[in-house]
Amino acid sequence: MKNGKYQIAIVGAGGIARWAHMPGWQKLPETEILAVADNNLETAQEFAGDFGVPHVFTDYRKIAEMDEVDIVDVCAPNAVHCPATVSALLSGKHVxxxxxxxxxxxxxxEMIEASQKSGKKLMCAQHxxxxxxxRVVKNLIDDGVFGEIYFAQAQALRRRSVPARPTFIKKELSGGGPLLDIGVHILDLTYWFMGCPRVQSVxxxxxxxxxxxxxxHGLWGEWDREAYDVxxxxxxxIRFTNGAAISLSCxxxxxxxxxxxxSTILYGTEAGLHWPNGKLATEKSGVLQDIELHLSEMPEVRPxxxxxxxxxxxxxxxxPVPVKPEESLEVIKMLEGIYQSAETGAEVNF
Ligand SMILES: NC(=O)c1ccc[n+]([C@@H]2O[C@H](COP(=O)([O-])OP(=O)(O)OC[C@H]3O[C@@H](n4cnc5c(N)ncnc54)[C@H](O)[C@@H]3O)[C@@H](O)[C@H]2O)c1
Structure with missing residues (x-):
């Protein structure tokens, strides 16, 4: 804390830090951005100039040495998430x-252990x-509108949209392709809708x-075909220990x-739903009913x-943080299980 404000450090000053995280932090008057680290010095300096950030580093480990930093916001490529997070947590910062x-x-x-050891919070940004x-659908689920949700069909499918940057198409940076980039979003959401049961097999x-x-050809520009290795x-x-299952494609x-x-389609004993279009199917008083939820007329928020x-x-x-690290652990188990099963042809049991 400095000047009565939480001091924030950003690791990775690329797209998401600029267009999504900075507008978020700027909305919170009790925070200040104190430092930025990006292994590309020019990117870090440009970011610092645009947002008035006083400290610039090319090595995120320098942030660990700054006692004033309270929170580290990791926006670097996937492969950097663990080392940058563990370094921040073990030096006493929330992540x-x-x-x-x-x-x-x-x-x-390793990240959860570091969080437990340091007593600092860890949360995955599942926006x-x-x-x-x-939020509305989760409230309906919690109110029992769907009964037991026993199956979901989740998809994150694009026709021709490859994020052309190395962050997403080179395995050494991304760890994987659409499964880790967009599959993780719809899987996490569906899993949360279903009450976060324990994964049994994949x-x-x-x-x-x-x-x-x-x-x-891509709608988001061309990518390096030779570098593309995901x-x-x-x-x-995916089967869960409570008997429920998810089918995922991305x-x-x-x-x-x-x-x-x-989108995701939820199948419940009392009702089913297509998210995000808000069409709810049910049977009440002996008659099939289709209910339209006016989701797009809810007050707008920036997730x-x-x-x-x-x-x-x-x-x-x-x-507790709203996206619990133990829930993210189950999600990563599922994603890793899909890769493992794809390689061996066998089911992965947990
Ligand atoms: N939630 C969302 O909607 C959403 C959208 C896009 C990206 N993301 C996630 O955000 C992360 C970054 O994506 P992006 O679109 O900003 O990518 P990007 O390529 O635009 O930016 C990544 C930045 O990280 C920097 N970097 C690389 N290695 C680094 C290191 N070791 N230390 C510090 N900085 C390093 C790069 O120089 C680059 O400036 C990824 O994990 C991605 O999955 C989330």
């Missing part, structure tokens, strides 16, 4: 870390949980069929007739800002 929390289960375990459409497949082809399509089937490049399908606000509240009031 908000972008999704996926890490690329391997063993890393998440989809903070969308208005998500089966999966991955493909790289379109991304290395010169005749396939999957472009992944699918998985892709950057798939021959589908729409531009994007980012990243709400996620940052909720994390800060947990820090200030010393209460």
């Amino acid at each position: 908000l870390c972008e999704k996926p929390l890490a690329i391997k289960t063993s890393e998440v375990v 989809q949980r903070f969308r208005r459409e998500s 089966k999966g497949v991955t493909f790289t069929k379109l991304a290395q082809r010169e005749d396939v 999957e472009d399509f992944a699918a998985g089937f 892709s950057f490049l798939a021959n589908i007739t729409i531009i994007e399908d980012f 990243h800002t709400e996620e940052i606000r909720a994390f800060l509240e947990a820090v200030k009031e010393d209460k």
Whole structure:
């Protein structure tokens, strides 16, 4: 704390830090951005200049040496999440870390252990949980409207949208392709809707069929075909110890007739729902009913800002973070399980 304000340090000054996290922190008057670390000095300096950040580093470990820093916000590529988070936690800082929390289960375990050892908070930035459409649906679920949700079909499918930066297409930085980048979003959301049961087993497949082809073009610009070494399509089937299951599919490049399908369909004993379009199907008084939830007419929120606000509240009031690291651990187990199963052809049991 300095000047009565929480001091924040950003690790990774790229896209998400600029367009989502900074607007969030700027909305919170009890915070100040004290430092930024990016291994690209020019990027870090430009960021510091644009947002008035006094301390600039190319090595995130320098942040660990700054006693005044209260919170580290990790916005670097996936492979950096674990080392940057552990360094921050063990030097006594709370950490908000972008999704996926890490690329391997063993890393998440290390991060949780560091958080427990230091007594500092750790939360994965799963902003989809903070969308208005998500909050409303979660309230309906908690009110029992759906009964028991026993199955969900989750998809994060894009027709031709590859994030062209190395952060997303080079395995050494990303750890994986669309499964880790966008699959993690819809899986985490669906899993949360279903009450976060324990994962029992996972089966999966991955493909790289379109991304290395010169005749396939992206709507978000071109990418380096030779550098692309992750999957472009992944699918998985996940069973939970409570008997429920999720079917997941995700892709950057798939021959589908729409531009994007980012949705989940919940199957409950009392009602079913398509998220985010808000169509609820049920049967009441002996008649089938379709109910339209006017989700888009709810007050608008910026989910990243709400996620940052909720994390800060947990820090200030010393209460559990809303996206629990143990939930993120289960999510990473599922994703890692899909990769493992895709490689061996066998089901992965936990
Ligand atoms: N929640 C969301 O909606 C969302 C959207 C985009 C990205 N993300 C996540 O945010 C993270 C970053 O994505 P992005 O789009 O900002 O990528 P980006 O490529 O635009 O930016 C990443 C930045 O991190 C820097 N960097 C790389 N290695 C570093 C290191 N060792 N230490 C410090 N900085 C380092 C790079 O120089 C770059 O400036 C990823 O984990 C991604 O999954 C989340």
